[in-house]
Amino acid sequence: MSLYTKIAMRYLGKIIEPHLHFFSELKDDLRRSRMRMSIQEYISITSLTCIILFMIELSLFSFIFSLLKLGAIFSIFMAITVSLGICLLFFFIFLSYPKFVIRDKSKSIDRTLSFAGIYLSTISSSGLPPHKTFEIFSKFNEYGEISNEAKNIVNDMNAFGLNINESLRKAIDRTPSKKLREFFWSILSTIESGGNLPKLLEQKSKGFLNDYKRRLKEFSQSLTIYLEVYLTALVLGTIFFTILTSLMSGIGGITQTNIILIQFFLIFIFIPLISTAFILLIETSSPGEG
Numbered sequence: 001m002s003l004y005t006k007i008a009m010r011y012l013g014k015i016i017e018p019h020l021h022f023f024s025e026l027k028d029d030l031r032r033s034r035m036r037m038s039i040q041e042y043i044s045i046t047s048l049t050c051i052i053l054f055m056i057e058l059s060l061f062s063f064i065f066s067l068l069k070l071g072a073i074f075s076i077f078m079a080i081t082v083s084l085g086i087c088l089l090f091f092f093i094f095l096s097y098p099k100f101v102i103r104d105k106s107k108s109i110d111r112t113l114s115f116a117g118i119y120l121s122t123i124s125s126s127g128l129p130p131h132k133t134f135e136i137f138s139k140f141n142e143y144g145e146i147s148n149e150a151k152n153i154v155n156d157m158n159a160f161g162l163n164i165n166e167s168l169r170k171a172i173d174r175t176p177s178k179k180l181r182e183f184f185w186s187i188l189s190t191i192e193s194g195g196n197l198p199k200l201l202e203q204k205s206k207g208f209l210n211d212y213k214r215r216l217k218e219f220s221q222s223l224t225i226y227l228e229v230y231l232t233a234l235v236l237g238t239i240f241f242t243i244l245t246s247l248m249s250g251i252g253g254i255t256q257t258n259i260i261l262i263q264f265f266l267i268f269i270f271i272p273l274i275s276t277a278f279i280l281l282i283e284t285s286s287p288g289e290g
Contacts, residue, residue, distance in 0.1 A: 005037075008044035016043050029098035032176045033105070046094040050087045057083035102176040109145045109177035111287060114212040116143040117183070117205035124198045130191055131157060131164040149175055165191060179208075215287035222285060230278055238271060 020039055027039045035042070061082050065075035119140070124133045131154075138150035149171055156167040168188045175181050183204060190200045242263055249259040 004048075005041055005045055008048040009041060012044040012047050013040055016040060016047065023095070026095060026098065029102060032174055033098040033101035034174075035098060035101065042098075046091060049094070050091050053090060054083050054087045057086055105145050106177040109149075109175070109180050112143045112146055113177070113179055113183070114205070114208035116146040117201065117208045119143070121198065121201035121205040124201050127198075130187070130197060134164070145177075146180065149180065212287060219285060219287050223282065226278065226282060234271065234274055234278075238266060241266060 017040060020043070023039055023043060026042070030037060030039060030042060037045075058079055061079035062075060065078050066072075068075070070078070116137075120133065120137055123136050124130075128136070134150050135154050138147060138154045141147050152174075153164075153167045153171050156162045156170055157164065162170070165188060168184050168191075172181050172184045172188070175184065186200060186204060187197065189195075190197050245259050245262055249256050
């Protein structure tokens with residue numbers, strides 16, 4: 001526990017404890033995001049951060065509004081209102097942060113699930129029992145979050161003495177990915193019913209691979225549209241605008257200094273920002289590992 005967490009728990013922990021039932025959903029989010037923090041600690045840290053932020057904002061906005069000479073009472077009222085509004089916004093952002101972590105982990109799992117399924121099927125086809133299959137798979141870190149899930153399953157068996165069925169149930173409860181949850185449920189059902197696990201894994205891996213190919217095809221079609229928009233709107237638009245402003249400068253009506261400022265903003269600020277936005281858009285929509 002860090003010093004900041006200890007301070008938050010010391011001064012706010014007991015105050016927040018009776019109200020933890022209002023944040024029952026957050027408890028599940030913290031577990032699935034693996035933030036290794038209790039709900040009481042998280043709410044205490046969030047509250048302490050918002051209190052500190054409120055004090056800083058109140059001083060800052062009081063100073064700003066006083067410079068505008070809007071009156072002492074009105075300036076204080078506006079400073080308190082704006083500070084409270086920003087603090088509430090940050091409070092809800094803090095509460096939503098575990099969901100963002102879960103979403104990111106889920107995307108990471110879904111991106112590698114098709115390849116992990118193939119490798120898991122290959123190991124299982126050698127005739128090894130399920131617990132040995134997961135033990136071997138957990139030694140490979142190439143599959144990111146799925147490798148971590150496998151390590152947790154093996155750790156539950158070795159450290160806590162759980163069998164493979166109980167370990168899979170715990171993994172189903174904590175994994176952030178719906179697809180991986182369904183995959184583990186299929187494995188668990190097959191083990192409990194005595195079915196053919198290698199055959200199941202082979203079918204599942206083929207299904208994951210077909211789904212990956214479909215998403216890759218959709219991405220390639222979307223990428224074509226993105227490139228057409230980028231080249232037409234940004235590259236050709238920038239060239240056209242630069243030529244147009246140069247002609248306007250020659251005809252008159254706009255000073256050359258203003259023309260240079262506009263072109264400077266367009267080339268060195270606007271284009272890099274839009275290009276960065278396009279890169280982020282392509283990266284987030286890519287079915288491969290980002």
